[in-house]
Amino acid sequence: MKLSGFKSRTWAPAPKTVHQPLASAPNYASAAGTAVPVAKGEFLRHEDYRRAVASLPCCACGIVGYGQAAHANHGKGAGLKTDDRTCFALCCDRPGVKGCHPKFDQYELYPKAAAALVAEAWGADTRRKIEMKGQWPADLPKWPADQNTLND
Template sequence: MKRTALLRKVPLKPQKKPLQRSPMSRGLTGKLSWQSHQRVKQCTQSKKPRRKKPLSVETAHFKRVAMLPCACCGIVGYSQAAHSNRYQDGKGARIKAYYLATFPLCCSRPGIRGCHVEHDQCIGMTREETDARTAVYIADTHRKLGIHQ
């Protein structure tokens, strides 16, 4: 449907003096003015961390790991590349572990909670048991893929 322009019934009168804006309408009530708001917005946008693009070697490794059966339950076809949560493998605040510290764990399916979720959230085991299992899973994954360190 094509819209037509609005037509005024009464034409606008030319104004003799410019409009006067009050301090309230300019935003000077203790809040930031529009210009300073824009400056702050530009500064914060320029300092956002950029997401690192994964290398092709890392992506290929993740695909190879995901093709293996689950390291915990052994189910085939539902595996994901799970990163280690140990600081020894390079894990830190908002930082994933080194890409070779990955192992296959199955994802969640309808009605079944996957091993990946249970392992990440330490469901049914302590943190020490999770770390011990992680070391075994990584060593087993390296053995299956033929990675020598």
Template sequence: MPALTSRPFGRRPAAAPAQDREERLAQRAARALASARATVGMACSSTVTMGSATGQAQPKAEILTCEAYRRAVASLPCISCGIHGFSQHAHLNLGKGFALKTDDRTGFPLCCTRPDIEGCHVAYDNYRLVEGGREGHRAYGLEWGRITRHTIQQRGLWPARLPLWKEDQ
């Protein structure tokens, strides 16, 4: 039979002194810097499929946000199923990341989730709305954004201070 310890189950040992913690943090930082230095030459060495075809770093395009435009988009019916009254401004699934969104002018209306009904917005964000996976959703999103911009301009809902999208000028 194993010997019993005086430490209760699940209890952690006392925290290490502050000096040990500082030393561990310094070692972790040194490892991170060494890893970054080792990969710095690999950053743009291959051709990328989106953005720049040369593999050269490109400056990010200016991303505009406009509450009035998002509200105008949300006033339209869902571009996928056509339901009225439940639309949200959906961002294009391209170039998004943690806390990053695309330019509001690339958005389009998709319906929200309602009781017992999954909305088109959730299905789009999870790549289940149309065929073709991520690429199919991006292609549809680009076209839906173009249609939405055209519709908002035709209805006279385009915000006065918002510049037109470069491809629509």
């Protein structure tokens, strides 16, 4: 068998560079007062409420039996979930069908701005449905916005 015409290359380390000390101290911009820290919200977690939400039909397609408690994608940071009282029912993936929950999270159902509005409306409707069915957990405080509208 003939060898190819390419020569093998040998490895050689890069030449060392000599670093010189800086002539003067670097002048960095001051960050004092430019960034305002944002306090984390106190988001409630309540498993019984999430289970009640998951028992409802999907808010997007209406299918029963595949519900998950979906949280809104706005008003939170990366890796955080919003308050459980703002969640709503969306269906999960099932064989051969992509569910509404992943579609909603990936903005396939609605664009980002519309998804925020829809999530707020679905959350309010879900809270109303759970309260009307008598499934609101006794140890879970009502959503503040709902309390204001009930007193008017």
